[in-house]
Amino acid sequence: MSLLVIAVGLFCIGLYGVLTRRDLVAILASIEVMLGSATLLLVGLAVAGRTVQGSEGMVEGVGLMVIVLAAAEAAVGLALVISVSRRFKTTRIDEIVKVRG
Amino acid sequence: MSVESAVFTVLGIVAVAGGLATVFAADVSRMAIGLGAFLLAVAGFFVYWGAxxxxxxxxxxxxxxxxxxxxxxxxxxxxxxxxxPRLETRHDVSAVAVAGGLFVMVVTALSGVVPDTVDHGLVTGTTELAEALLGPMLAHFEMAGVLLLVALVVVVVIMRGGDER
Structure with missing residues (x-):
């Protein structure tokens, strides 16, 4: 198993979860899998192709930014899920069809 | 098989199994355990590469x-x-086609560019990271702080709204 197959495979597993899951929390978990696999490929590629001198710290820096983004995304996403479940009494996306402007 | 490639393989298997459990588990607690295994495996990869x-x-x-x-x-x-509680999943062929097609497309496109194995690690410590964060990445670092603050405020606003809005 190569790095590419693992990371892209995990991204596609997450994508499949986003497309097929019917529950908002499960969709958020699948998005976390997609984000994690993208970070994995990013850091793995940076480690594998280390050619630019003095850029070693940047690799970890960029990975850290992705972690920060994912944390903010998870917090806002879960707050929205709880808000939706309060209003509609469900988190199934099939049942949340009422859209108000 | 050397120790390094064994560690890589084990981490890869745990990550893929965790990802599959996150996406396919019908039980909420199993999904959470799968996500935890996946995230732990990713952390393991980072430590393995020296980050x-x-x-x-x-x-x-x-x-x-x-x-x-x-x-x-x-x-x-x-x-x-x-x-x-049970989580419902609606499996369908088009989702398999989209995910599988993307997998084949990206792996085919990148297979010549990405090296198969990562045989050396980073040799950086926190000093290099700090120099990068407070040097060329200073703007990103500040933006990340602002982003977290905005996310915090947004979460408070969303949760305060409640039913009456």
């Missing part, structure tokens, strides 16, 4: 923060009187 700080941050933020947040959301949202 120790990133691995520890992944462990703290994801496993300690996001996963626990997700468990709390599950506890608040999925309240059923009888037993563990």
């Amino acid at each position: 120790t700080f990133l691995g520890v941050a992944q462990l703290f933020v994801y496993v300690g923060g996001v996963l626990v947040l997700m468990l709390f959301a599950i506890m608040l949202v999925h309240r059923t009187p009888d037993g563990s």
